[in-house]
Amino acid sequence: MTTIDLVSYEDALASYDPVMGLEVHVELGTRTKMFCGCSTELGAEPNSQTCPTCLGLPGSLPVVNAIGVESAVKIGLALHCEIAEWCRFARKNYFYPDMPKNFQTSQYDEPIAFNGYLDVQLEDGEVFRVEIERAHMEEDTGKSTHVGGATGRIHGASHSLLDYNRAGIPLIEIVTKPIEGAGERAPEVAKAYVAELRELIKALGVSEARMEMGQMRCDVNLSLRPNGTEKFGTRSETKNVNSLRSVERAARFEIMRHAAVLSSGGTIVQETRHFHEEDGSTTAGRIKDNAEDYRYFPEPDLVPVAPAREWVEELRKGLPELPRVRRNRLREEWGVSEHDMQSILNAGAVDLIVATIEAGADAASARKWWMGELARRANEAGTDLAALEITPVQVARVCALVAEGSLNDKLARQVIEGVLAGEGDPDAVVAARGLAVVSDDSALGTAVDEAIAANAGIADKIRAGKVAAAGALVGAVMKATRGQADAARVRELILERLGVEG
Numbered sequence: 463m464t465t466i467d468l469v470s471y472e473d474a475l476a477s478y479d480p481v482m483g484l485e486v487h488v489e490l491g492t493r494t495k496m497f498c499g500c501s502t503e504l505g506a507e508p509n510s511q512t513c514p515t516c517l518g519l520p521g522s523l524p525v526v527n528a529i530g531v532e533s534a535v536k537i538g539l540a541l542h543c544e545i546a547e548w549c550r551f552a553r554k555n556y557f558y559p560d561m562p563k564n565f566q567t568s569q570y571d572e573p574i575a576f577n578g579y580l581d582v583q584l585e586d587g588e589v590f591r592v593e594i595e596r597a598h599m600e601e602d603t604g605k606s607t608h609v610g611g612a613t614g615r616i617h618g619a620s621h622s623l624l625d626y627n628r629a630g631i632p633l634i635e636i637v638t639k640p641i642e643g644a645g646e647r648a649p650e651v652a653k654a655y656v657a658e659l660r661e662l663i664k665a666l667g668v669s670e671a672r673m674e675m676g677q678m679r680c681d682v683n684l685s686l687r688p689n690g691t692e693k694f695g696t697r698s699e700t701k702n703v704n705s706l707r708s709v710e711r712a713a714r715f716e717i718m719r720h721a722a723v724l725s726s727g728g729t730i731v732q733e734t735r736h737f738h739e740e741d742g743s744t745t746a747g748r749i750k751d752n753a754e755d756y757r758y759f760p761e762p763d764l765v766p767v768a769p770a771r772e773w774v775e776e777l778r779k780g781l782p783e784l785p786r787v788r789r790n791r792l793r794e795e796w797g798v799s800e801h802d803m804q805s806i807l808n809a810g811a812v813d814l815i816v817a818t819i820e821a822g823a824d825a826a827s828a829r830k831w832w833m834g835e836l837a838r839r840a841n842e843a844g845t846d847l848a849a850l851e852i853t854p855v856q857v858a859r860v861c862a863l864v865a866e867g868s869l870n871d872k873l874a875r876q877v878i879e880g881v882l883a884g885e886g887d888p889d890a891v892v893a894a895r896g897l898a899v900v901s902d903d904s905a906l907g908t909a910v911d912e913a914i915a916a917n918a919g920i921a922d923k924i925r926a927g928k929v930a931a932a933g934a935l936v937g938a939v940m941k942a943t944r945g946q947a948d949a950a951r952v953r954e955l956i957l958e959r960l961g962v963e964g
């Protein structure tokens with residue numbers, strides 16, 4: 463990796479104004495591929511999900527996947543786009559071993575959706591509108607694995623393996639108009655946009671949009687222009703960035719790199735770049751100028767797509783509440799701050815909390831357990847909240863046991879530990895571990911008497927009227943009962959025994 467002297471982020475922004483363009487590819491969750499009936503299921507034997515069409519064999523004919531088109535229209539509508547009355551697929555001609563047809567079936571000057579926007583909310587609550595140029599349908603390529611080299615890259619490899627199971631899986635590519643005016647917040651806007659788009663795609667149910675699985679990936683185009691000028695600078699295009707954090711880091715790095723090149727009198731070449739997770743840097747890929755000629759032409763083997771207006775309106779009516787709107791509604795219902803809601807979102811806890819409330823918990827308790835104890839455990843285990851072995855229904859049951867006084871928080875944490883360890887439902891864990899709160903006077907009486915006897919000095923102070931000192935005795939009883947005593951009742955018993963009024 464070549465090292466370059468970067469300009470600090472602050473210095474870069476003092477002289478230059480960033481312009482960004484984000485291209486996001488989303489793999490649709492259709493059961494079959496975009497132009498043939500092959501399965502899209504992950505994890506199958508290489509090349510077991512192929513046919514003459516997705517292998518590009520002579521004489522094979524493609525057929526458009528209706529769900530693919532429907533998903534594209536839904537995405538377009540949710541992004542406030544116009545939906546084409548009539549559009550076609552186009553061949554994008556180029557050779558690559560993982561693309562056996564020698565062209566990618568895509569859309570060119572006739573995208574199915576265009577001219578929209580997505581409002582994204584930044585961490586401080588500010589809303590930034592990102593304008594959408596187009597959303598078009600296309601297909602994924604196969605996958606190459608380079609074998610025999612040290613790095614897994616083609617350089618140094620002895621041979622390459624090809625798996626065409628992914629070839630032909632439907633993709634929607636969503637391209638923004640140039641994003642101007644974000645200034646120093648450009649990297650944050652980029653991250654917030656991809657995050658919002660991911661939520662939207664999930665809410666529409668058209669894809670799980672899991673970035674770590676490559677179901678959603680982002681190309682970050684970035685250029686700088688001197689502050690106060692209009693004309694765009696030359697852009698670089700950092701390809702296939704596959705996490706929210708990486709999108710932000712890639713934009714940030716490119717701002718510092720462009721500034722370094724420009725301020726030392728150099729010129730930026732229009733090229734693709736690779737992002738490196740380890741240190742957040744990018745390195746040059748291939749030179750890409752606008753003259754790149756794919757010899758696009760309308761796909762002659764597919765009929766044009768002309769979505770009927772009534773159907774489009776029907777789909778529009780069926781759209782779910784937009785994630786940002788839903789989040790703001792929930793934020794008000796739950797009575798949490800902008801900042802707390804952002805943390806809940808970042809933790810991936812919104813739907814879990816909603817489901818826990820639906821299962822009977824009150825909002826404050828549901829939030830407390832998911833964002834407290836469970837978030838801590840997920841963090842320790844290095845997994846997502848959703849991956850924890852506990853369901854919202856089980857969390858709601860823990861909340862109910864606490865609300866009715868059968869568990870205190872300390873015992874509830876042990877119940878959660880038991881559920882996570884596979885010991886069964888909360889009630890089963892309570893029974894097996896004997897975790898119920900003890901509030902029965904005869905059971906508590908002995909522990910209270912012992913605590914008073916062992917702490918005669920403190921007991922005298924309480925008798926003399928220093929009621930606040932009772933806390934120390936309550937603590938002693940809680941310790942002796944391993945946290946299972948009903949603390950409020952213990953306090954009452956202590957004061958009764960010592961003959962003072964609470």
Ligand code: ADP
Pocket residue numbers: 481482483484485595637638639640641683684685694695696697699
């Ligand atoms: P390509 O096929 O070369 O990637 P696209 O038009 O599909 O081109 O995508 C380019 C993306 O970069 C779009 O989001 C566009 O708005 C954005 N863009 C175009 N010019 C610039 C520029 N000078 N600086 C930053 N972004 C740009």
Ligand code: MG
Pocket residue numbers: 485681699
């Ligand atoms: Mg591009």
Ligand code: ZN
Pocket residue numbers: 495498499500511512513514515516517630
């Ligand atoms: Zn096929």
